Each structure stands twice: as structure tokens, then as C-alpha cells.
Amino acid sequence: MLRITKITDYGFILLVHMASNNKEMLHNAKDLSTAIGIPLPTVSKVLKILTQGGILKSHQGSKGGYSLSRPASEISAAAIIESVEGPVAITDCSSAEGCERNCPVSPSWQKVNSKIIGALEGLSLADIAAG
Structure with a gap:
């Protein structure tokens, strides 16, 4: 089963x-x-991680806080996940570099991974917030 971490889930919330x-x-x-x-x-x-990942901006001072770095419609689910967990890859061999085994399965996993990334990139924070 593919799962995001609890920290990433909290980030979305x-x-x-x-x-x-x-x-x-x-x-x-x-x-x-x-x-x-x-x-x-x-x-x-979580706020620190999202700021380091470029999803949030940190504003210093007594009335400071955090804000989205850009409009919610321009922040993809893929960008949020990558800012917390790193590149989206369902297996080691599905990354762009592939794995050390270089087996015939790798290109198929790369195709699957590409579809997943595409779906996550097509889903914005605004979409998620809208339900």
C-alpha cells in the first residue's frame, strides 16, 4: 500500500x-x-518543513506568522508532497535514474510513477480545499 507520512498529511491539513x-x-x-x-x-x-520547501513564507516580527508562498491554485499536491518527503517515487526503480538492477521492470514502473506524478501535479491546493 502506498501511503504518505503523517507529517505530510498534517501539512495538507x-x-x-x-x-x-x-x-x-x-x-x-x-x-x-x-x-x-x-x-x-x-x-x-510542519510549518518549518513547508517553509524550507517553498510552499510557505515566514514573516518575522511580533505580528509575524506564515502565509502561502503563492496562490493556492498554483500549489500542486505533488509540490506539497515533494517539499516534505522528497521526490515522488513508488519504487526505487521508478525514479528517473532507475535502480542498480537495471531490469526490464524499471521502464514500466517509471511509466506508472509518471502517471501518479501527473495526477498529483494536476491537483492544486485550491482543488483540495474546495473538496
Whole structure:
């Protein structure tokens, strides 16, 4: 079974909340934690990862917080997953480099992986937030 990690799942939950609730507002970790019911240390960790991945912008200062780095319609599910987990690859041999075995199965997995990435790239944060 293919699964994203809990941290990535939390990332989607936080991003959907931010995209759906006062998009222009800066969101801080404490308020997000309270609103969503995810522990503050976990929210802080996820926000840091998403900022490092270019999905969020961090605004410093007493009234600082986090905002989406671009409109939700321009942030793909693939970009969110990759910012937290790295490149999407369902198997080692499905990556662009392939695996060390160089077997005849690799090209088929690469095709499957390409379709999955295409589907994730076609799904925006705005789409997810809209339900």
C-alpha cells in the first residue's frame, strides 16, 4: 500500500486550513494548533518543513506568522508532497535514474510513477480545499 507520512498529511491539513480561512491573514503556529487540534510542536515542525520547501513564507516580527508562498491554485499536491518527503517515487526503480538492477521492470514502473506524478501535479491546493 502506498501511503504518505503523517507529517505530510498534517501539512495538507494545515495548508487547506490556511487556503480556506482568510487567505490574506498571517497564520501563527499556536493559532493553527488550536484551530486544527494538532499539537503545537508538530505544527511548528510542519510549518518549518513547508517553509524550507517553498510552499510557505515566514514573516518575522511580533505580528509575524506564515502565509502561502503563492496562490493556492498554483500549489500542486505533488509540490506539497515533494517539499516534505522528497521526490515522488513508488519504487526505487521508478525514479528517473532507475535502480542498480537495471531490469526490464524499471521502464514500466517509471511509466506508472509518471502517471501518479501527473495526477498529483494536476491537483492544486485550491482543488483540495474546495473538496
